[in-house]
Structure formats: C-alpha cells, structure tokens
Amino acid sequence: MAMEARRSMCLADDADPSEVRSRIECLMKLFLKSLMVENDVAIKPLSLISRSERNAGADEEGVYLMDATYEKDFTVRNSGKSFFLVWKVMQICYQLLGIGKQATQREIFYNILSTSSSYITSQNQVNSAIQDAVAVLLCTRRSLGILASSKGAVVGRLVIKEHGGDTVDCSNLGSSSYPISADMNMKQHFYSDARYILVIEKDAIFQRLVEERFFLKVPCIIMTAKGFPDLASRALLHRLHQEFPSMLIFALVDWNPAGLAIICTYRFGSIRMGLEAPRYVCDVKWLGLRNRDALTYVPATAFTSLTDRDMTQARSLLASKMLQNHKQYKQEILEMLTFGQKAEIEALYAHGYEFLAKFITKKIVRQDFI
DNA sequence: ATGAATGTGGCTAGATTAGG
C-alpha cells in the first residue's frame, strides 16, 4: 500500500514531431550502444509503463496509470515478436513524422504486413504494439502521427469551421449526419448555441433522432459512436466539452452491463490506454435507460435474461476502481443483477415512435440523470 | 429482382491460458 501511495501519476505527452523523433533516436542509440559493449554484448530490453490493473488508479477525473514499468526483453522466449513490432511501429512513426504525414492503425498494419508479414497474423497485434510504443515513448498516439479512424457521426446545433475555410452546419444536413473524421484535431473551430450534448449508443436510435430533428426541439448536439466508443469520437466529445464547458453531456445507452461500460469508457477512459485516458474523458451523465426507466416503460415481453457474460461484465464493473466512488452507478448495476433481465433502448418504441423524444426531453427537464 | 439471412472485417474492451 505504502509503495503504491508513493507512485506518481503518469501521462503521455502531446509532444511535437521533432521531440518524438529525438526520443526514438535516443532509444535507438541506447539499443546500439548495448550491442557494442565490449565483452558484454547484450540486447537492451525496452522499458514500458505497465498497463496492468495494479498500476492503475482512478479518481473523479477518470482512470490513470502510475509509473510502474516492466521490461520487454527480446531474449526472453515468446517476447521477440512483440519486441520487434514495437520497433517496427516506432520506425514507421519516425518516417511519418519526418515527412509530416499521419496514418491510421489500419495503414500501419498493412505497412507491416507488406514488409514483415511473417511477424503478424492480425491487426490486434499491431494495435497493441502501438500501445506499447506509447508506453515506451510516453507520447500520445496523435503525436506519433497515428490517427484513430472513426465510425462515429455528429448532428445538431454545431457549426464546424475547417482549417481550410469550409464551414459545415450540422443542423442543416437534411436526413444525413456529419461523419466524425479521423483527423478531427485541434485545427477546427466549433460554434454552437446548444445547451446539451447527447451521446447515443446505437446508430438506429441516433437516426431516429436525426429524422425527427430532435435538436430543433431541444437545443443540443447529438453524436453516436455506433457501439463501443472509438478514440476519434471520444476525442471529439472531449474537445466539445472543453470548448463548451457549460453544456451538459448525456448518454443514452441500452439497459445492460455493456451500456454502463460504454458510459464508463467515455467518462473514465480505459486502463489499456491509461496513459492517454485523461485526454479523452469528459463528464458524461447517465440519462437512460436506467433501472426505473426500464421498469416503468419497457413492456415485460421486451426483457431478456442476462447472459453469463453480462453477469461477468457487471461484476467486473462493480469491482473496478473507477466505480468505487460512484455509488449510484453501482446501485444501478446491482439492481440490474438482482432483476436478472436486460432491455434495449428500442423497447421504448412500444409506446410509439414519438415516445423516444418525449422520454429524453422529460428526463432532461426533470434533471433525471446521474 | 428483391429482400432476408449470413459472413467478414474493423473497432473497442476484457477474459483466458500458457509460461516464466
């Protein structure tokens, strides 16, 4: 305990390209030096911030990592591949930064596939190598020139002025929405007269609200990441939160453990990306569906039983560090476990298609969120 | 031809297992 208390919070820098490049050069020099020591040739291991639960902490602001490290050693059996991939990622990033370009995870995957295909079998390996690179260099993915590709969309009372000069009014897109692009970085300017930001779990529900032009009735910005939030959507929400700190942010998710997990990812971030988590989190409120909503509005036939997996996820959420100070969230999930059932947002359609908008409006007016 | 069912892939988180 005393050991942990002494550990300090660790954060990845948003360093500029030359700084990142010099960190990579520095590592490479140390690596080469280790090979040239007379009578004691050795391959220097890489030192990374540990992304294990033990090295994580959580406070009101969200998840963070402390400074415990581990060594990724080329000479240890089974570690060679992952050791190589981290270097490979750093090499690609070094080149990207040199020419001032950026690439998505997917592009980096194909890049490695085309040059060193025997080292990888799936994108997952490259993704974790990228996270390892962040943990070695202590700089953000963005500063490495890695873009987070996105599946999210945004609509409503938001005007986006591109750096180049193009202006998009997200309240005037007809029945379409504005895709959250991978490089929504610090260059755009945002203008808005909204009072709320609505984060919707499911695209189908999002589309319904777009169709009804819900943002005309309630002054809001509506966004969705279409399922589990990707980094780009989280980054946009974080940015909007900073631009418009007075706007309240609400999340509308299914009434199941995964719904809360989605809220937690927006609200607290994740341990895996703990070094960057503080750059993505924002104060999301849980609007619905919650226990009382489900019991009040969801017809009995629309409930389904919690699966083993749901219950595992629920228990893991209850035990997680980030929820320890959030009694209300824990209470909700406990009640869900007791009830043993779950329900989807679509279940509200039992009261007609217009009910969804009424439901959301009522919840906001009554300040019924946690 | 049309629309439903099925499969694949991309993204995320987390669980599991083997091994030190």
Add this chain to the structure above:
DNA sequence: CCTAATCTAGCCACATTCAT
C-alpha cells in the same frame, strides 16, 4: 505475481449468399 498470445463479445458497415 507478471506478460504474450489468443479469444470472446458487442457494435456497426458492407458484401455475399439464399430463398422467394
């Protein structure tokens, strides 16, 4: 204890296959 490697799960988009 720890990590690496591999799976699973949920979400969606998109493509393919299958039955009408």
